[in-house]
Amino acid sequence: MTHPYIRFRVRLARHAVAQLAARLRSSAEIVMFVLGPPILGLIAFAALPPMLAAAEPLPLALPLLCLHGAAMSVPVVLLRSRVVPAHVCAWLYPLPVPSGLLLRASAAVAALLTGPLALTYAASLAVWLYQRPDWLMPPRAVAGTVLSFLLTWACATALLVRGAGLPQRTTLTSADTVAATHPAAPRAGGFYLWRQLFWLPLWRGNAAGARQCALLVAAVGASALWMMGPQALPRVAGAILTSILLVLLAHEADQALRTRLARVRVLAAGWPIDVAALARRARAMTWLTVAPAPAALAAIGVAAGAWHGTAGHLYLALAWGAPPVLMLTPPFTARGRMALVAFAIVLLCATGSKLWD
Structure with missing residues (x-):
């Protein structure tokens, strides 16, 4: 019989996942309507990295599979504060x-969170095993994909054990209360105000900063895979993945900025500062935190000789212009906002798919 503690942890994780799904339902409808075929195509390529790694000689294949398995557990870091x-x-x-019970409960929750990844791997494996390209080694491809998934599950379990097994440091007052009681002096300068009111809260009490870092690293990695990736990876898949991550990075940064601005406007209502100027400065600094992604894409593209012709110039302009447009556009409604994000993704995907023609 399952221990009550394990049942509680699994039920808590299901509730967190259901809450997240409810929040993303309206966004998912628009994304699936606009990006349905590309997303289905990306699912088909989900198991391609471990299959390519498994085709390498064993001394190289094992480190690559370990690296891939650990990297695929990064989303659990972002979900840990919810589950x-x-x-x-x-x-x-x-x-x-007991530590053993904590481990079993964390393993059950990790299995719940990584279950969709396992189904995606299974569908991708079925597609590639049916096509049987020349480079594919079916037994090693299946074994490598299974090994990568098991490593992802093990890393997710370790992350959840650490999250549930260590005491969380709490404070008597929230950062907003402290800021309202002791507002920063205007003489400290705009950078100091931005750091105290916008930058530090990204890393205190929520995972907004970690999500933006993960999206930034993923966008740079996808850019390198698109420009310098193996011949077995279609250029179109790299263009779609890079475009989606670039827009999601800008959207995530913009959402965090708007949420924080709503709180700061209430707190700073009685302060002797120009809140509008502070908001403009915060938007500019947020754009600078997003800029490394298109900058890395531009540099990698120059090394790969990608930015030639109209499509290359247009894609580069869109990659640099999409973040400011998203940050300067009014929020509208939730559906309107996601429609704008979906339009930006479609525009980048359509342009990027023509880059190598």
């Missing part, structure tokens, strides 16, 4: 939960 909330963790920590 193991800080207030629940503080309540669970004093309980006499």
Whole structure:
């Protein structure tokens, strides 16, 4: 019989996933309507990295598979604060939960979170095993994909054990309360105000900063894979993945900025500062934090000789112009905002797919 603690952790994770799905439902409808075929194509290529790694000689294949398995567990870092909330963790920590029980519960939650990845790998494997390209080694491809998934599951379990097994440091007052009680002095300068009111809150009490870092690294990695990737990876798939990550990075940064601005406007209502100028400065600094992604794409593209012709120039202009447009456009409604994000993704995908023609 399953232990009550394991059932509680799994039920808590299901509730968190259901909440997240409810928040993203309206966005997912637009994304699937606009990007349905490209997303289905990306699912077909989900198992391609471990299959390519497994085709290499064993001394090279094993490190590549380990690296891929660990990298695929990064989303669990972003979901950990939802499946193991800080207030629940503080309540669970004093309980006499054995380490073995904590490990089994975390493994069950990790299996719940990585289950969709396993189904995606299975569908991708079925497609590639049916096509049987010349480079494919079916037994090693299946074994490599299974090994990569098991490593992802193990890393996710370790991350959840750490998240649920350590006490969470809490403070008596929130950052917003402290800021309202002791507002920063205007003489400190705009950079100081931006750092205290916008940058530091990204890393205190939420995962917004970690999500933006993960998207930035993923966008740079996708850009390198698109420009310098193996011949077995279609250029169109690299263009789609890079375009989606670039727009999602700008959207995530913009969402965090707008959420923080709404709080700062309330707190700074009685401060002797120009809130509008502070908002403009915050938007400019947010754009600078996003800029490394298109800058890396531009540099990698120059090395690969990609920016020639009308399509190359247009894609580069769109990659640099999409983040400012998203940050300067009014929020409209949730559906309107996601329609704008989907339009930006479609425009980049359509232009990027013509880059190598």
